[in-house]
Amino acid sequence: MKRLIPLWITAIAGVVMIVSYFIPFTQGWGEDAGIYFDILAAIAFILGGGNILKIHLKKISDRVAGWGYSVILLTAFLATLFIGLGKIGVHPNPQYPGYTWSGYYRQMDTPFWWLYEYVFKPLTATMFAMLAFYIASAAFRAFRAKNIEAVLLLGTAFIILLGRTFAGVWLTSGIPDDSAFAGLKIENLSVYIMQVFNTAGNRAIMIGIALGIASTSLKVILGVDRSWLGSGEE
Amino acid sequence: MYEFLKNLDRRWIFLLMFVSVAIPVLFELTFPEKATGLAKAVFDEIEALDPGDKVLMAWDFDPASEGELGPMATAFTYHCATKGLKMYYMSLWPVGPQMVDDNIANVINADFPDLEYGVDYVNLGYKSGYEGVIKVIVTDLRALYTTDAHGTSVRDIPMMRGVESIQHMDLIINVSAGYAGTPEWVLFAVTPYPDLRMVAGVTGVQAPMLYPYIPEQIPGLLGAIKGAAEYEKLVMDAYGGPDPPRKYFKGKLRMGPQLVAHIMIICLIIVANLVYFTGKRRGEVS
Amino acid sequence: MQSRLIGSWLAASLSLGGAAAPALARTPARPTNLIAVDHPWDDAQKIDLTWELSPDDADLVQSYQVLKAVARIGEAEIPPEFKVVEFVPAGRDSFTVRGLGRELKRWQVQQEFGEIEAVAAELAKGDKTLHIGYAFQVIARGKDGSVSTPLQTTIPITPSMQWFDGNRRYFLATVFIFCGAVVFFIEAGRRGRTLKIRKIAGLEAVDEAVGRATEMGRSVLFIIGIQDMNDIQTIAGINILARVSKTAATYDAKIEVPTCRALVMTTARETVHAAFMEAGRPDAYNEDLIYYVTDEQFGFVAYLQGMMVREKPAACFYMGSFFAESLILAETGNSIGAIQIAGTAQPAQLPFFVAACDYTLIGEEFFAASAYLTGTPEELGSLKGQDVGKLIVGAGIIGGVLALTLANLVGPASPFGTFLLDAVLYFKTVVLT
Numbered sequence: 001m002k003r004l005i006p007l008w009i010t011a012i013a014g015v016v017m018i019v020s021y022f023i024p025f026t027q028g029w030g031e032d033a034g035i036y037f038d039i040l041a042a043i044a045f046i047l048g049g050g051n052i053l054k055i056h057l058k059k060i061s062d063r064v065a066g067w068g069y070s071v072i073l074l075t076a077f078l079a080t081l082f083i084g085l086g087k088i089g090v091h092p093n094p095q096y097p098g099y100t101w102s103g104y105y106r107q108m109d110t111p112f113w114w115l116y117e118y119v120f121k122p123l124t125a126t127m128f129a130m131l132a133f134y135i136a137s138a139a140f141r142a143f144r145a146k147n148i149e150a151v152l153l154l155g156t157a158f159i160i161l162l163g164r165t166f167a168g169v170w171l172t173s174g175i176p177d178d179s180a181f182a183g184l185k186i187e188n189l190s191v192y193i194m195q196v197f198n199t200a201g202n203r204a205i206m207i208g209i210a211l212g213i214a215s216t217s218l219k220v221i222l223g224v225d226r227s228w229l230g231s232g233e234e
Numbered sequence: 235m236y237e238f239l240k241n242l243d244r245r246w247i248f249l250l251m252f253v254s255v256a257i258p259v260l261f262e263l264t265f266p267e268k269a270t271g272l273a274k275a276v277f278d279e280i281e282a283l284d285p286g287d288k289v290l291m292a293w294d295f296d297p298a299s300e301g302e303l304g305p306m307a308t309a310f311t312y313h314c315a316t317k318g319l320k321m322y323y324m325s326l327w328p329v330g331p332q333m334v335d336d337n338i339a340n341v342i343n344a345d346f347p348d349l350e351y352g353v354d355y356v357n358l359g360y361k362s363g364y365e366g367v368i369k370v371i372v373t374d375l376r377a378l379y380t381t382d383a384h385g386t387s388v389r390d391i392p393m394m395r396g397v398e399s400i401q402h403m404d405l406i407i408n409v410s411a412g413y414a415g416t417p418e419w420v421l422f423a424v425t426p427y428p429d430l431r432m433v434a435g436v437t438g439v440q441a442p443m444l445y446p447y448i449p450e451q452i453p454g455l456l457g458a459i460k461g462a463a464e465y466e467k468l469v470m471d472a473y474g475g476p477d478p479p480r481k482y483f484k485g486k487l488r489m490g491p492q493l494v495a496h497i498m499i500i501c502l503i504i505v506a507n508l509v510y511f512t513g514k515r516r517g518e519v520s
Numbered sequence: 521m522q523s524r525l526i527g528s529w530l531a532a533s534l535s536l537g538g539a540a541a542p543a544l545a546r547t548p549a550r551p552t553n554l555i556a557v558d559h560p561w562d563d564a565q566k567i568d569l570t571w572e573l574s575p576d577d578a579d580l581v582q583s584y585q586v587l588k589a590v591a592r593i594g595e596a597e598i599p600p601e602f603k604v605v606e607f608v609p610a611g612r613d614s615f616t617v618r619g620l621g622r623e624l625k626r627w628q629v630q631q632e633f634g635e636i637e638a639v640a641a642e643l644a645k646g647d648k649t650l651h652i653g654y655a656f657q658v659i660a661r662g663k664d665g666s667v668s669t670p671l672q673t674t675i676p677i678t679p680s681m682q683w684f685d686g687n688r689r690y691f692l693a694t695v696f697i698f699c700g701a702v703v704f705f706i707e708a709g710r711r712g713r714t715l716k717i718r719k720i721a722g723l724e725a726v727d728e729a730v731g732r733a734t735e736m737g738r739s740v741l742f743i744i745g746i747q748d749m750n751d752i753q754t755i756a757g758i759n760i761l762a763r764v765s766k767t768a769a770t771y772d773a774k775i776e777v778p779t780c781r782a783l784v785m786t787t788a789r790e791t792v793h794a795a796f797m798e799a800g801r802p803d804a805y806n807e808d809l810i811y812y813v814t815d816e817q818f819g820f821v822a823y824l825q826g827m828m829v830r831e832k833p834a835a836c837f838y839m840g841s842f843f844a845e846s847l848i849l850a851e852t853g854n855s856i857g858a859i860q861i862a863g864t865a866q867p868a869q870l871p872f873f874v875a876a877c878d879y880t881l882i883g884e885e886f887f888a889a890s891a892y893l894t895g896t897p898e899e900l901g902s903l904k905g906q907d908v909g910k911l912i913v914g915a916g917i918i919g920g921v922l923a924l925t926l927a928n929l930v931g932p933a934s935p936f937g938t939f940l941l942d943a944v945l946y947f948k949t950v951v952l953t
Contacts, residue, residue, distance in 0.1 A: 024563025048782030166265035212887030
């Protein structure tokens with residue numbers, strides 16, 4: 001029963017979403033099924049928050065290695081939660097001055113806005129910026145001309161790297177734009193590589209992925225693939 | 235030297251990368267930009283609109299990708315505001331509304347003070363549901379958006395009158411950093427409703443995935459900071475005047491570090507291959 | 521005398537102005553022949569309007585104003601209150617009105633139209649819902665703001681619902697063919713047909729990776745991507761987690777699964793628990809090793825990076841949907857010397873995993889992993905069904921390319937060339953849409 005009910009729910013929801021695409025009368029049913037998931041995911045936030053508290057409070061109480069990070073995490077989590085939910089420092093909406101919590105939660109110069117502008121934004125931008133460093137180290141380590149395919153790959157990479165900057169434009173600036181060899185200008189070559197070779201390769205991968213998604217989804221809907229269900233007797 | 239390079243600590247590479255980005259930033263190295271076909275196509279799509287036409291500006295990105303996408307979002311807003319288009323902002327990302335607020339503050343409030351909220355531009359805010367939102371608003375916008383981001387009923391917003399779905403929009407401009415983003419807009423809005431027109435600005439890693447949709451579903455696409463810089467040039471050349479503010483050249487400014495970093499990476503790859511072939515010659519590598 | 525002169529002057533001015541007024545403010549003539557028909561193959565939300573252009577369309581008309589109103593409720597005709605739907609540019613003679621409804625519930629009718637006597641009589645009949653009939657108007661608007669007299673539909677029209685969206689008939693056929701093929705080969709597998717699958721290096725290396733972690737006394741790290749359970753890649757990742765957990769339980773290795781979504785955490789716990797039970801090691805299962813971190817993409821990655829650098833897992837599995845964080849994770853794993861096996865169906869992230877990981881499952885291989893690892897005939901049969909889909913796509917691509925090439929060779933203007941081009945266009949715009 002523990003596995004049977006989820007299987008039936010999956011099958012019914014899956015079939016409803018497929019059928020709703022073809023039968024106009026049932027179009028809303030498919031959207032409703034999607035909304036049910038959103039409701040579940042929203043409730044899962046509470047579950048996740050509870051798990052964070054449990055795991056990290058345990059780490060702090062057991063004084064495991066790195067418990068200081070758990071203190072920082074819990075402090076940041078609880079502070080942001082209360083400042084955001086409580087709309088601390090937010091002025092009421094002028095249309096509803098009698099209601100304390102009617103203000104816009106992202107009002108400028110409020111503590112929540114400050115947390116976003118000066119903590120969240122720089123931190124996420126920093127993490128994203130780290131990619132530049134890792135790309136350089138990955139390129140140094142991995143791009144070796146071991147065989148013909150690797151040589152072709154490297155050559156293409158050089159064209160694209162140069163073509164996406166002024167260096168490529170400058171290197172082939174001697175070729176007139178209207179000449180027969182204009183296609184050999186690095187910026188035009190890089191566009192051509194992206195629009196032809198890259199597109200062809202991407203299309204092939206995307207078609208394979210789409211078929212894989214369809215097949216896996218069908219297996220899940222039909223109950224052929226059940227390993228995601230977890231424990232329990234058949 | 236060979237041994238040093240063979241066992242090079244990655245932190246030297248990180249330092250090189252830091253220097254190659256820092257120097258152009260500090261010295262504001264910039265280079266001329268030349269617009270390519272896709273950027274021109276984006277520009278032409280917006281140019282073809284008339285004053286008063288409705289544009290849906292879907293800002294689906296977060297602060298992490300602001301470096302790549304912020305300049306193109308700024309340029310889009312400037313272009314649309316200059317042409318007198320009606321701008322309808324929305325987002326499928328939870329932190330997207332902050333990016334919209336930044337755009338409105340830095341461009342519209344700063345340089346177009348005559349534009350009136352609710353008449354010339356409106357921020358509809360974020361709705362959860364990712365592609366589910368697109369599927370609903372493509373036929374019934376008001377089923378989800380009953381108020382704007384500030385809680386004002388859409389019935390009280392003049393520019394929302396007569397707008398019942400995004401099919402009433404003359405153009406969709408999507409700036410996207412991942413999921414949910416341009417692929418979802420293509421799949422659930424533009425493809426089933428071919429009358430919808432859309433142009434997009436995306437991060438560099440996303441752009442190759444979207445080339446198959448050009449030009450049928452996406453007539454024009456801005457890819458990464460290069461696309462942003464090209465589009466900025468087109469917009470500023472057309473509407474920027476003799477001395478446009480610096481904030482409209484962030485894309486161009488960021489191309490300087492990109493050039494130096496790219497050349498540095500090319501040099502690293504060449505050095506790495508020299509080390510590899512030296513090792514092969516010495517019999518250390520099979 | 522003076523007043524008479526002024527009066528004459530005024531009269532003369534007015535008459536001159538009056539004579540001039542029609543020439544300055546001539547209103548456009550109204551359009552004619554407005555026809556409203558139900559939009560085909562929809563869910564009763566659209567009506568198609570067509571009209572004949574105003575005779576002044578080329579000179580005076582700037583746009584056509586389309587208005588709608590409820591004109592009938594049930595059997596009762598009510599005075600319509602027209603509201604503007606859209607302004608259609610001059611030169612266009614058609615428009616599809618959307619967002620209509622077929623019927624209203626009693627309370628809605630009561631609320632909006634309850635004051636009208638005829639409607640009250642309809643409500644008294646006791647029906648739970650009442651059908652609505654719409655009237656439409658089209659008005660020509662001049663460039664100077666003047667408007668023509670309205671052209672109105674004569675009979676209220678109710679949109680009708682079709683039971684099937686015929687625009688999607690080709691897609692339905694494709695779905696039947698593809699799903700039929702998958703189901704057929706699943707059945708064939710169940711009936712004992714031998715189905716082969718090529719070796720996938722990344723999956724062959726799972727045992728090796730977990731064994732390495734056991735020997736080194738370090739943990740196995742498994743990341744199920746950053747998306748939620750509604751993403752099929754997450755489900756595929758969970759399937760692989762089941763297998764890896766079972767191997768870890770057998771080898772007595774510690775497996776840690778930080779997740780980016782709470783729902784994924786609960787599912788992963790169930791999966792890992794089942795795997796440990798199946799391996800006969802329920803005592804070794806520790807649910808605290810499968811935990812939620814944060815929904816925020818880079819917050820999750822920052823945690824993982826720190827954890828990897830501190831705890832140095834010996835084997836790292838990245839199986840699921842990843843975005844920009846893929847290279848950060850892979851490079852960090854490389855820096856700590858872990859063996860890394862990745863699998864994702866995000867084309868944009870595949871190059872990063874291929875460059876930085878020891879083994880990568882590319883796209884379709886990732887979805888085939890479940891079938892590969894379990895080896896059950898049904899799962900292998902589904903892979904075969906996928907291949908049928910690939911054959912159909914391949915045939916379509918080759919056919920389209922040949923047709924276009926042939927059309928250009930024989931000449932696009934020739935009858936055969938035109939036929940081929942029309943066929944390709946039909947395929948692209950109708951069959952594939």
